[in-house]
Amino acid sequence: MKVLIAIDSFKDAADSFTVCEAVKKGWIKSSPHDEVSCFPLADGGEGLIDILKPYLEMDLVSLVVDDALRRKKEAHFLFSETKKLAVIEVAQAIGLQHLSPAERNPLHTSSYGVGELINHACKLGATEIIIGLGGSSTNDAGMGMAKALGWRFLDDIGKDCEPIGNELIKVFQILPPAKFVGSKVKFDVLCDVDNPLFGSNGAAFIFAPQKGADISAVKYLDNGLKHFYGICSQINNSVKQNLPGAGAAGGLGYGTSFFLGASLKSGIDLILKYSNIEKFMPETDLVITGEGALDRQTLQGKLIKGVCQMAQKYDKPIIAICGALDLPSEELAILGLKAAFSVAQGPGSLNDALLNTEKNLALTAFNIAQMLK
Numbered sequence: 001m002k003v004l005i006a007i008d009s010f011k012d013a014a015d016s017f018t019v020c021e022a023v024k025k026g027w028i029k030s031s032p033h034d035e036v037s038c039f040p041l042a043d044g045g046e047g048l049i050d051i052l053k054p055y056l057e058m059d060l061v062s063l064v065v066d067d068a069l070r071r072k073k074e075a076h077f078l079f080s081e082t083k084k085l086a087v088i089e090v091a092q093a094i095g096l097q098h099l100s101p102a103e104r105n106p107l108h109t110s111s112y113g114v115g116e117l118i119n120h121a122c123k124l125g126a127t128e129i130i131i132g133l134g135g136s137s138t139n140d141a142g143m144g145m146a147k148a149l150g151w152r153f154l155d156d157i158g159k160d161c162e163p164i165g166n167e168l169i170k171v172f173q174i175l176p177p178a179k180f181v182g183s184k185v186k187f188d189v190l191c192d193v194d195n196p197l198f199g200s201n202g203a204a205f206i207f208a209p210q211k212g213a214d215i216s217a218v219k220y221l222d223n224g225l226k227h228f229y230g231i232c233s234q235i236n237n238s239v240k241q242n243l244p245g246a247g248a249a250g251g252l253g254y255g256t257s258f259f260l261g262a263s264l265k266s267g268i269d270l271i272l273k274y275s276n277i278e279k280f281m282p283e284t285d286l287v288i289t290g291e292g293a294l295d296r297q298t299l300q301g302k303l304i305k306g307v308c309q310m311a312q313k314y315d316k317p318i319i320a321i322c323g324a325l326d327l328p329s330e331e332l333a334i335l336g337l338k339a340a341f342s343v344a345q346g347p348g349s350l351n352d353a354l355l356n357t358e359k360n361l362a363l364t365a366f367n368i369a370q371m372l373k
Contacts, residue, residue: 016040026365044190044267045134091135104212106139115148142255150177168224190267195247203247308336
């Protein structure tokens, strides 16, 4: 049997390379003669540059930037001198994984470090920049990113606002930079969710709870995003709050469109294209996909959808392995999945589940392979 493994990272537990290798290990233990190929995936979030580097033949650039709490940290992006192309992963600077659970609070986090990465890429001579959203710890609509690029945000008495989610609602005037270093750069933003900037399906209500916000903070942030959008619209009302993906990465989808003139595109489409995974699909007997949580957000995202659609194109059966399984069978079928399996082995703490992710992935894959013999 030829098995193709194409799985995203399990957030806070294991990157996509580790996840795919663990599944392969468990499968081979059961069926050592099967031919198993691994294609680690990302949807534009954490792990993007690690996955794209082998395919794009680009150099890794290191830079010390501000993290989400404005502390200094080393981050990386990809750059090609010959192609004048840079690939930036926002999670490198402001990823949720860089903050401890106690530090996670989107009222106080900033996307400033993303602006620093963009600024440096522009100074290196990039004429095209791909920015991968996802995995962020922020909810500032890109205000921090823009501030690092020279924009100013003033309150009702002319005082500079701090570029964090808590101060979105205080912004009453926005001043553009005298000269923007990226004015001639083409920005493509990889975004695989369709959420608007604000509202019941927007950045705050859907994503902020994962970043440490309680219900009162969620409502406050949503009001802040709505207010901020109103101020931005006074400058340029062509970028709408309901632009698909505007609410991604705490509103960075909107922020990159508004402040950078970026186009929002599908991250998984680009990953699938450069990984050349489709070349292997016709001869594959089984496709295994997955991500940390198979839930309502999976239906809004495009990673698993993209893999499922490619498998269906070649009439290949596809199953999913996940950490948490919270979708009914009829919605699994809508995705195109034949079945889905959680790696959870029984009652236990979240910490235990995270620590045992690799072992549980291998065991789950072993059990599936045994079942299919």
